[in-house]
Amino acid sequence: MISLGIESTAHTLGIGIIDSNGKEYSDVKSSYMPPFGEGIHPREAARHHSNKASFLIKGALKEAKLKPTDLKLISFSRGPGMGPCLRTGAVIARSLSGFYNIPLVGVNHVVSHIEIGKMLTKAKDPVILMVSGGTTQISSHVDDHYTIFGETLDISIGNCFDKFSREVGIHDPNNPWPGPVFDKVAAKGKKYFELPYSVKGMSVSFSGLLTAAIRLVKEEGVSIENAAYSLQETALSMLTEIAERAIAHTRAMELLVVGGFARNKRFQSMLQEICDDWNLKMHICPYRYASDNGTMIAWGGILQYKAAGSLKPEESLVLPDWRSDEVKIIW
Structure with missing residues (x-):
């Protein structure tokens, strides 16, 4: 067919x-x-x-x-x-x-x-981290549904980074989203500034974090690179924490990451650390289909x-x- x-x-x-x-x-x-x-x-x-x-x-x-x-x-x-x-x-x-x-x-x-990720990576029964411009949630297949353990309580991770980029002038003329350019800017940051860290169970909130990161640039004179670096490290740490909580809850042997944000290299390295700690396999949806x-x-x-x-x-x-x-x- x-x-x-x-x-x-x-x-x-x-x-x-x-x-x-x-x-x-x-x-x-x-x-x-x-x-x-x-x-x-x-x-x-x-x-x-x-x-x-x-x-x-x-x-x-x-x-x-x-x-x-x-x-x-x-x-x-x-x-x-x-x-x-x-x-x-x-x-x-x-x-x-x-x-x-x-x-x-x-x-x-x-x-x-989720299904294209499972098919392409051969994942069987993973904890699923869906991260994109419109969705941020962690789930697993339970009975006959994908049960959501946690999700964003306001905006998605992709939306958070996109809004920050627009506010401070990070722009990619060749893409409708500034994600890859944001990653390069954040990679140049050297100094971390503390930002709101909001994890509630296995859910997260990014709106306060976004506001504080923009304030760093516009009101406190922090460089865009250091603000982007601080925003990325905080947001990704929040997602890594809820991923580990879901792994501990389900005792799954696989983690599958899908959605456009799955391509973020820093995020992959953070997730790989917890996968190594729990001795489980991490699957990243192939970039072309992420x-x-x-x-x-x-x-x-x-x-x-x-x-x-x-x-x-x-x-x-x-x-x-x-x-x-x-x-x-x-x-």
Whole structure:
């Protein structure tokens, strides 16, 4: 079974094609670039997705050397995400499904991140750390759901670093998010300044930390490099602590890190230390599929379709607030 997946939850429109054996045929994407110093404008991002959809779908099929009639499933991100962006992806998916008479499946974006990570790394029963621009949570498969042990109580780790970067002028003209440039700036920091450390059980809070880090630069004259370094060390220490708590709670033998922030090298080194202490294996989702992409949606669609069948168009409304622990994992 060959599935085409459409990812459109935020700034990226991704089209990916994969089959039920895990063979990857193509993965293409295009990202909305917000104006300098600004975040994502949902309606502008949705307009970008609409304008790029035909080009990307044709490109994915050409790269895969497939015709639309070779597809056996159309999968799309149903949520969580930005409403206008999700609706644009859903319309594209319904149009393809209806025109070519191909079954339609809507999948949870976070669960798809987890499932592509598990498939690619061969992780069996890991503690899962999902870290991205929109989500920060730690979970594990319990019975027939991904049970969330802890999560952000306000903003995500990616959003925290992005907002700090915009406020102090860290910018990457080639990417819609400043994460990789932020990492380079933080790596130049030499002096640590104490910042609020907020861990509550296995949940975290980043908003106070963000405000204090911005204040270091704007009110206390601390260099951007040292403030970024202090912000990174504090935030990542918080996440490492809750990861270790989840490991101790579950006695898991594996840790799987998924989401775009999984690419942060400093974070990986911190997590590796606790994995060594607990004698467990750490899996990092391959970088190409760590950030938002269509292939993870295509794979999630295959799992969902095999377990529960397809959606009727009238059942395919988007779910912007759809939590991963609301999805029944029956595959």
